[in-house]
Amino acid sequence: MGIKVDQAFQGQEAIDKVKTSTYDIIFMDMQMPLVDGITATKEIFKLNLIRPPKIVAMTANAFPEDIELCLRAGMSDFLSKPLDRDKLYAIMESVS
DSSP: OOOOOOOOSSHHHHHHHHHHSOOSEEEEESSOSSSOHHHHHHHHHHTOOSSOOEEEEEESOOOHHHHHHHHHTTOOEEEESSOOHHHHHHHHHHHO
C-alpha cells in the first residue's frame, strides 16, 4: 500500500510523536500502559493540530459501550481484534 509505519509502545509516546511528526492515521490500542488509548486520543486532539490524524481504536473489547467511548473521545472508527483485513484496508484507503 506504499505506507510508512511508526510505532509507539504506550500512550504518552504516541502523544509525543504526534507533537513532532505528522500522521495521516493512528491505530490506537486501548489497553496501553501508563496512558490508555482514550486518554491519549483526547490529549492528541487538545494539541489543536492544523491537520489532525484520523484515529482508529484497536481493541479486543468490542462491546457497544466500548465503541461509544472511543467515538466520544474523537476516534473516527473502531477495529476489534482479531483484525478484519478488509476493514483495515478500507480504513487505510479512506485516508489517502
